[in-house]
Each structure stands twice: as structure tokens, then as C-alpha cells.
Amino acid sequence: MTSISFEGRVAIVTGAGGGIGKAHALEIARRGGQVLVNDLGGDVAGRGGSASMAEQVVEEIRQAGGKAEANHDSVATTQGCNAIVAHALDAFGRVDVLINNAGIMRNSTLAETSDEDWDAVIATHLTGSFKLTRAVWPHMAEQGYGRIIYTASSAGVFGNPMVGGYGAAKAGIAGLMHVAALEGEAHGILCNGLMPNAVSRMAMQAAADWSGKLDGFETTMPETIGNSMQPEFNTPLAVYLASEQCTATRGLYSQCLGRMAHVFIGAVDGWQADRQAPPSVEEIAEHWQEISDTGNGFAIPLSATDEHAIVLSHR
Ligand code: NAD
Numbered sequence: 073m074t075s076i077s078f079e080g081r082v083a084i085v086t087g088a089g090g091g092i093g094k095a096h097a098l099e100i101a102r103r104g105g106q107v108l109v110n111d112l113g114g115d116v117a118g119r120g121g122s123a124s125m126a127e128q129v130v131e132e133i134r135q136a137g138g139k140a141e142a143n144h145d146s147v148a149t150t151q152g153c154n155a156i157v158a159h160a161l162d163a164f165g166r167v168d169v170l171i172n173n174a175g176i177m178r179n180s181t182l183a184e185t186s187d188e189d190w191d192a193v194i195a196t197h198l199t200g201s202f203k204l205t206r207a208v209w210p211h212m213a214e215q216g217y218g219r220i221i222y223t224a225s226s227a228g229v230f231g232n233p234m235v236g237g238y239g240a241a242k243a244g245i246a247g248l249m250h251v252a253a254l255e256g257e258a259h260g261i262l263c264n265g266l267m268p269n270a271v272s273r274m275a276m277q278a279a280a281d282w283s284g285k286l287d288g289f290e291t292t293m294p295e296t297i298g299n300s301m302q303p304e305f306n307t308p309l310a311v312y313l314a315s316e317q318c319t320a321t322r323g324l325y326s327q328c329l330g331r332m333a334h335v336f337i338g339a340v341d342g343w344q345a346d347r348q349a350p351p352s353v354e355e356i357a358e359h360w361q362e363i364s365d366t367g368n369g370f371a372i373p374l375s376a377t378d379e380h381a382i383v384l385s386h387r
Contacts (some may be wrong), residue, residue, distance in 0.1 A: 078105025089125025
């Protein structure tokens, strides 16, 4: 097995002052990469801020002989995203890897979610991932090389109660990843999504917020999970996706209790209506089984255009 090195590579890891992002930053630095450790240093809801979280991680990297710079700009603003990329370029002269990991959590039912909470969650997770992609893009395109990791979540891709803005942002991030990957291929910019799982500050907050409120949703874990809810279990997959050795793009990968797996959106073969006139509502009811059944054939379209080609190839 050849070892995977980040010598000569520069990575930006957002939200790397703690939890999963910190584990990613330490591992890339341990493998020779120069890391811009970004973290707002606020609370779990994204309020407040300080330089200390990012600085502590940088200190840890430097003490272990690695190279890192601390940054505490916010991914939730255009100015912050541009400043993060400018900081990495000033400090290290290039950017090869962007790991969009920063995140906040504000849990409530949809009916109780305020505009302010919705907007803050979308701005941090989804819009921040877009704005950082936009800011690194010209530099990665010019050098013909880039790796971008988007942190999605099972809470958005599969759904969970009480995480409206968060779930919408995380499912949106999966969509953003698909578009970035399609646009990036011609420039050597490979883009993939990670759906992590870990006991972290954010996960502890979620468990506290959900406790006793969600009938049928278990917030405690059995002992058989071992150490697999440690943030570090997510890092090998993320760091592989960020490496030169990885040539995959446009994939969404789940790390769940030590199980690494490709997650995809597919379309069942379904029911084909006559193409000359729209079907009646009654015909939809009559063919509901074929339309909705996931037990028959399915396809995984590689793009919106590809879905047209797949349907036409069936009939
Ligand atoms: P965490 O709270 O420990 O880490 C998130 C970090 O992002 C914090 O250190 C925080 O200060 C930072 N941050 C928040 N707002 C920021 C901003 N505007 N700019 C820069 N930094 C900011 O939680 P975590 O579990 O390590 O989460 C990391 C990522 O993984 C998040 O995107 C989260 O949504 C995602 N995720 C986590 C889980 C899980 O089980 N823990 C599951 C699915 C997805």
C-alpha cells in the first residue's frame, strides 16, 4: 500500500477548531500538508467568536512539526469567505484542497423556526460552501488541480425531525457538490461529499435538544458502537477524497459507525405515459405501484441530461 502524502499541498479546513474538522486538519498536517485552520470560535449556534479555537489547533500542529496558520473569519459572509482564501494564498501561495466543514445547529420544529435561525443555518452551511467554492475556483482552475469536500449530513439527505434549515442546507450541499463536480472536471477540480457521524459539540447539542421530544427517535447509543462515534473515524475518508490519489468525483459518501459507503440518488424505472398527451390523474392512481415501487429496476442518472437519455433508452 503506497502511503498518501500532502507534501507541497495546501488545504483550507473550515470549522477546524474542534470536532470533525480538527481531526481532518491534524491528519492533513501530519501527512505534510500546509493547513489553514479556520474557525469562527463561537458557540454551537454560531453566536460570538474568538481566535482561540483555531489558534489552539495550529499550536498542536506546530508542536508536532507541522505547518499551519490560524484564521477566524466567518464562512457565513462573502467577506469572510474571500478573506479565508486570501489568507491561505498569502500564507502558503496556493490552495489545493478545500474542506467545507464549518457548521452550526439551531434545532426546532418547522413551525417554531424563526427567520433568523433559518437564515443563519443556511448562510453557514450552504451559502458558505458556495462562496468558498467560488473564491477558490479561479486558483484551482489556473493550476489545473483541486479537491473540494462538501460536508453533507444524513439529517438532510435522509431527513430527521427538528432540523429544517440544517436538513435543507445539507441536502442543498449534496446538490451543490454535483454541480461543482460537473463544472470542475474540465479543470482537474474533483468534488465529493461526506456524510459524517460523530459525537461532537454539535451532536451533543442535538441530543440535548431532541431529548424527550422525538417519539421513536433514539438519542442514546448502544455499547456495541465501540469508539466509532469519535470524530477521527470520519477523517480517513475525507482525507482520501482530498488526496492526489483519489480520482473519484461527484460522489456522496457516508461514514456511519465505521461503515464507509457510497450514497446515491436514483430513479426507479417507473411507469411510462404516452408521450403525445399528458396522462390523467386516474392513470397516475392506477400506475402508482410502478411509479413508487423501489423494488424493481432503477438507474442513477449522471446529470439532468443523462436522465433524459436513460428514459429515452427505455422506450
Ligand atoms: P462542531 O460544532 O464540533 O464543529 C463545527 C465547527 O464549525 C465549530 O468548531 C464551529 O466553531 C465552526 N463554525 C461555526 N460557524 C462557523 C463560521 N461561520 N465560520 C467558521 N467556522 C464556524 O461539530 P462537528 O460535528 O464536528 O461538525 C462538523 C461538520 O460535520 C458540520 O458541517 C456538521 O454539520 C457536519 N456533520 C456532523 C455530524 C455529527 O454527527 N457530528 C453529522 C453530520 C454532519
